[in-house]
Amino acid sequence: MSKSEKTIYEIGYNLIPTISEEEVAKEVGKIKEQINSLGGLVISDEYPNQIKLAYEMTKEIDNKNVRFNSAYFGWIKFEMSPESVSEVKKMADNGDNFLRYIIIKTVRENTIYTPRIAKPSRRVSSDDLAGAQEDSLPMDKEAVDKKIDELIDEEASL
Numbered sequence: 001m002s003k004s005e006k007t008i009y010e011i012g013y014n015l016i017p018t019i020s021e022e023e024v025a026k027e028v029g030k031i032k033e034q035i036n037s038l039g040g041l042v043i044s045d046e047y048p049n050q051i052k053l054a055y056e057m058t059k060e061i062d063n064k065n066v067r068f069n070s071a072y073f074g075w076i077k078f079e080m081s082p083e084s085v086s087e088v089k090k091m092a093d094n095g096d097n098f099l100r101y102i103i104i105k106t107v108r109e110n111t112i113y114t115p116r117i118a119k120p121s122r123r124v125s126s127d128d129l130a131g132a133q134e135d136s137l138p139m140d141k142e143a144v145d146k147k148i149d150e151l152i153d154e155e156a157s158l
Helices: 021-037 085-094 126-135 141-157
Strands: 007-015 041-061 064-080 098-105
Touching (some): 021 041, 021 085, 041 098, 085 098
Antiparallel strands (some): 007 098
């Protein structure tokens, strides 16, 4: 792979929840600036939203282990040469506000899952059922028994 070839990456990150909204915006700006300064191109992103974490995470802050149950989660998809991605990783490793992050190779296409909208089902009322029972044909028990016997005989002959 030559230096001119670029790969698509995505960084998903959790920022500590104790920072202000202004600091969240600054952190996102820093990541994008780093990507652009290294010759990368931001393709798409999702601004961080505060979420409840699935499990408690710990980060050392001022020589103390601080535990977090929530974080700001966001992601940025970008195009960059593979040689430059390590610089983005270093920036995240040294970032005081990063709780966790992951950088993965991905594709340019939009891979966000969008759920299909369920069609509203029509509720069946008891009036509908009563009408359906009236319209149905009367059941001939002897004909049904005869058909079952035919099917059993047919199955046995196979």
